[in-house]
Amino acid sequence: MMISRRQFLIAMGAASMAALGGRFSAMAQRRQRYVSIMGATSCIPFVKAYLPQWEHDHPGMTVAVTGGGSYAGLRALGLGQADIAMADLAPPPGFLVVPVQRYPLGRLPIVLVAGPQVGIRGLSWNQARAVFAGDIVNWRELGGANLPVIAVSRPESSGARDVMQHRILGARPFSPHCIIQLSNGAVMRTVVETPGAIGYVEATAPLREITVLTLQGTVFDPTRWQQWPLYAEPALYLRAQAPKEVKDLAAFLQSRPGRRQFGFYAASEQGFVYAR
Structure with a gap:
């Protein structure tokens, strides 16, 4: 049976489209x-x-x-x-x-951390707000060592920072002098290595060589995590x-x-x- 050139081209086009469709389907499956x-x-x-x-x-x-x-x-x-x-x-x-x-x-607890040289063991809600807002510039203002307060924060994309903003600072902005670090590990290293530094980390981070501060008199205890007031979800x-x-x-x-x-x-x- 003879077929016309037009019929041949239509058949070839349909075959090509079927082949392409098969390839696209396979690609979609691979993407999934x-x-x-x-x-x-x-x-x-x-x-x-x-x-x-x-x-x-x-x-x-x-x-x-x-x-x-x-x-x-x-x-x-x-x-x-x-x-x-x-x-x-x-x-x-x-x-x-x-x-x-x-x-x-x-729930993911968020804790305040500082180097042992700052000379304090805890903060109230108001003191924490003043520290991260930049109102308190030396630890001796809180009865601690004569060291400048170096606040370490996370970037605005961080959930931990969002919790700190809403639970600690409220309408107050973070101090423009905060050191910004991208991860828990970077915050921890900065706090350990910088005299007078204070930061906050999710409690998933190893809390070694550092002081975990009490907040409003509450001590962070993983076995009593329900009592800790600062956490992300x-x-x-x-x-x-x-x-x-x-x-x-x-x-x-x-x-x-x-x-x-x-x-x-x-x-x-x-x-x-x-x-x-």
């Missing part, structure tokens, strides 16, 4: 085998500790984890650049324009219409019984849908 997690650095050790188990149970799945801070993770989620955002703060109203699902990980956020594998990973991480060893306490109910 990759999960990107981004956000709060405080969550990274916990997430990375359990990923090998999940990947073992899901052959072919690859998960990449990066930091950048809570706001960076939430922004990437909203732009479709990340599948899961790790955040220890709630998205501000209007920050996300798509419905997302929230998987709480519990970290969670995993994903799009409400996320693929099944992404939701499965979030539920898996939330259900891990070993969260406490990473500083997360008393996770609440999963699956809360954050209103758009």
Whole structure:
């Protein structure tokens, strides 16, 4: 049977389109085998500790984890650049324009830390506010050593800083003279190495060679974490219409019984849908 040149070209075009469609379908399937997690650095050790188990149970799945801070993770989620955002703060109203699902990980205590040379063991709420706002410039004003107060803070993308802003400073801004460090580890190193320095870290950080200050007379005790008044509430956020594998990973991480060893306490109910 003879076919015309036009019929031949149409047939070839259809075959090419089918082949391309198959390639695009395969590419889509491959993309679905990759999960990107981004956000709060405080969550990274916990997430990375359990990923090998999940990947073992899901052959072919690859998960990449990066930091950048809570706001960076939430922004990437909203732009479709990340599948899961790790955040220890709630998205501000209007920050996300798509419905997302929230998987709480519990409470993450935030502690005030200083070098032993400052000569004090604790602060009241008002004193902490004055220190980080820059009103108190020498520790002797609080009965401590004759050393300048060097406040160390986290960047605005940090959930810990958000907690400090709302719970400690309120309407007051951080002092413009604060040293800004990007991670718990960097804050700790700066406080240890800088006479007169004070900072704040999530209690996931090793609290060695440093003074954990009391707050309003309350001592931080991991065995009595319910009594500590300063904490973030970290969670995993994903799009409400996320693929099944992404939701499965979030539920898996939330259900891990070993969260406490990473500083997360008393996770609440999963699956809360954050209103758009």
